[in-house]
Amino acid sequence: MAATQQAAAAPSVGLAQRWSQGMTRLHARLSGLSRGATAFVSQPEPRSIGSPHRGRQLLAGNLMFEGHLFEAPGASIWQIEPPDQPFREAVHSFAWLDDLAAVGDSRARRLAQSWLADWIARYGTGRGPGWTPELAGRRLIRWINHALFLMAGQDAGAREAYFRALARQARFLNRRWKSSRPGLPRFEAAAGLVSAGLALEGMERLVKPGVRALGAECRRSIDSEGGLPTRNPEELLEVFTLLSWAAAVLDAADRPADPAHLEAISRIAPTLRALRHSDGGLARFHGGGRGAPGRLDHALAEARVRPRPRSGPAMGFVRLSAGRTSLIMDAAPPPVTEASHDGHASTLAFEVTSGRRPLIVNCGAGGSFGEAWRRAGRATPSHSTVVVDGYSSSRLGPTGWTGNRYRELLVDRPRRVETQQMSGPEAFELIASHDGYVQSHGLTHRRWLELGRDGRHLAGSDTLGAFGEGERIRFEHLLDRTALRGVPFDVRFHLHPEVDATLDMGGAAVSLTLKSGEVWVFRHDGKATLSLETSVYLEKGRLKPRATKQIVLSSVVMDYATQVDWSLAKAQETPTGLRDLAEDEEPVH
Numbered sequence: 001m002a003a004t005q006q007a008a009a010a011p012s013v014g015l016a017q018r019w020s021q022g023m024t025r026l027h028a029r030l031s032g033l034s035r036g037a038t039a040f041v042s043q044p045e046p047r048s049i050g051s052p053h054r055g056r057q058l059l060a061g062n063l064m065f066e067g068h069l070f071e072a073p074g075a076s077i078w079q080i081e082p083p084d085q086p087f088r089e090a091v092h093s094f095a096w097l098d099d100l101a102a103v104g105d106s107r108a109r110r111l112a113q114s115w116l117a118d119w120i121a122r123y124g125t126g127r128g129p130g131w132t133p134e135l136a137g138r139r140l141i142r143w144i145n146h147a148l149f150l151m152a153g154q155d156a157g158a159r160e161a162y163f164r165a166l167a168r169q170a171r172f173l174n175r176r177w178k179s180s181r182p183g184l185p186r187f188e189a190a191a192g193l194v195s196a197g198l199a200l201e202g203m204e205r206l207v208k209p210g211v212r213a214l215g216a217e218c219r220r221s222i223d224s225e226g227g228l229p230t231r232n233p234e235e236l237l238e239v240f241t242l243l244s245w246a247a248a249v250l251d252a253a254d255r256p257a258d259p260a261h262l263e264a265i266s267r268i269a270p271t272l273r274a275l276r277h278s279d280g281g282l283a284r285f286h287g288g289g290r291g292a293p294g295r296l297d298h299a300l301a302e303a304r305v306r307p308r309p310r311s312g313p314a315m316g317f318v319r320l321s322a323g324r325t326s327l328i329m330d331a332a333p334p335p336v337t338e339a340s341h342d343g344h345a346s347t348l349a350f351e352v353t354s355g356r357r358p359l360i361v362n363c364g365a366g367g368s369f370g371e372a373w374r375r376a377g378r379a380t381p382s383h384s385t386v387v388v389d390g391y392s393s394s395r396l397g398p399t400g401w402t403g404n405r406y407r408e409l410l411v412d413r414p415r416r417v418e419t420q421q422m423s424g425p426e427a428f429e430l431i432a433s434h435d436g437y438v439q440s441h442g443l444t445h446r447r448w449l450e451l452g453r454d455g456r457h458l459a460g461s462d463t464l465g466a467f468g469e470g471e472r473i474r475f476e477h478l479l480d481r482t483a484l485r486g487v488p489f490d491v492r493f494h495l496h497p498e499v500d501a502t503l504d505m506g507g508a509a510v511s512l513t514l515k516s517g518e519v520w521v522f523r524h525d526g527k528a529t530l531s532l533e534t535s536v537y538l539e540k541g542r543l544k545p546r547a548t549k550q551i552v553l554s555s556v557v558m559d560y561a562t563q564v565d566w567s568l569a570k571a572q573e574t575p576t577g578l579r580d581l582a583e584d585e586e587p588v589h
Helices: 002-030 052-059 085-092 096-103 106-123 133-145 147-151 156-179 184-199 204-221 233-252 259-274 295-303 371-378 469-481
Strands: 062-065 068-071 317-322 325-330 350-354 357-361 386-388 395-402 405-411 417-423 427-437 443-452 457-465 487-495 500-504 509-513 519-524 529-537 546-557 561-572
Touching (some): 096 106, 096 147, 106 147, 106 156, 133 156, 147 156, 156 184, 156 204, 184 233, 233 259, 317 443, 386 443, 386 457, 487 529, 546 561
Antiparallel strands (some): 062 068, 325 350, 386 487, 395 405, 427 443, 443 457, 487 546, 500 509, 519 561, 529 546
């Protein structure tokens, strides 16, 4: 019955999307009928931060976006046939302009000016795939931020074309921002509207609708704890950055921001601090990466929200921190409905970072490597948690329309996730459980973690149990079907690619050596089989997944409760003579 209803609903969804796309194309054309802007009200200041390394790669003709590399020295970026939708969105967003501006020399300026002029000639009249509200918002912000970089040395004709294209996109945003998807896309569209209204001469009328749009979306999408429905930490950072930028330019123009806008900034800042590892990067959950180096610290500094003590989960994540060690665990149900389009089955998975070096990680989002990797990255086995019988704690279900494509949503999610934090004189404790395997196996997963106050020792135990009468009946039926062989499960600990892992003590332990010289030792209670297996690290900005390893504890559930204990202890500090301050390069491969 449900399948029939889904099939019946699909055509209407497609019709609605086609109507929306048609109206977007129409308004993109109509936005050019009015007179364009001719100057800036005030001198724009660059606020976005790019990567000089990526900028130098662009100068060398290595055009890399969303996991695709084209070696095309001397070619225009618009001559490249996009291999997929993410690539197309990346180039039309003009985010690469941040990277060229970070290089900042005359070669980088000439390349940016050439690609800008080519875009205006090809798409400036409202044609092409870049005319969506969120892409127009991203593009407008970059064009305005880097106006000095783009216009230096340009003649009157180039300046006129630039301002005409800016005005057209601003009017388009004013007409179509409401059609953008709630969340980050709508924040991008509204922030672009505010930036254009404040910066462009004759566009002041756009400021009020932009301010109202930002306030309305803050009330809609930012919850009382400063989180997003998607529970994506990197997406929260992008929203926070946009809100901080918009608040700064409004304040500079002596224009008031919506109270909900300013309140959202105050709520998000402590949440982002709780999602930050000791190396300054974000926890990698629900489609998000670690964030660009320095981006989080810069955004927090710009927002000027004073740190304050925080207790309890932050956007559903719990953080333990001691010494140089940080641990962040997913301690809430995954996102629901349309917000789960990038959601992962990561309940009770955690990451550990020591100083500047990630130790235990999740595989991450694989979307830049294709749909197969994207699906694999969302599954429970790609996370540092318990996997029962090869199943995920949440399953991928029917597709939903998000952005410009259909994506699978999460279904059969854990409904009850419970956490309890305790602080003692010698350690911080965390107890959590979820029921994601109750329907399929009758088993509840309980995880206990204890981090010593010196940050040198992490103890843990994972329990799978059938605790209620209904759960025991379901587990017994499953046990009968397996001819009493038990229900297999694995406890997985994915390692960062820069961790050198070797079996030790006759296979009873694993020695983990970090790039800093620190050595950690993983041990267990002997109730499971320990193995060191291959894994992958799905990292944005790479051409292919990075090979790495994972520690796996394998056992079976034969009774109503089975527990596996393990520990991770620092055996050797960073050598005294080594200051672990070297920045990692951003390779193209």
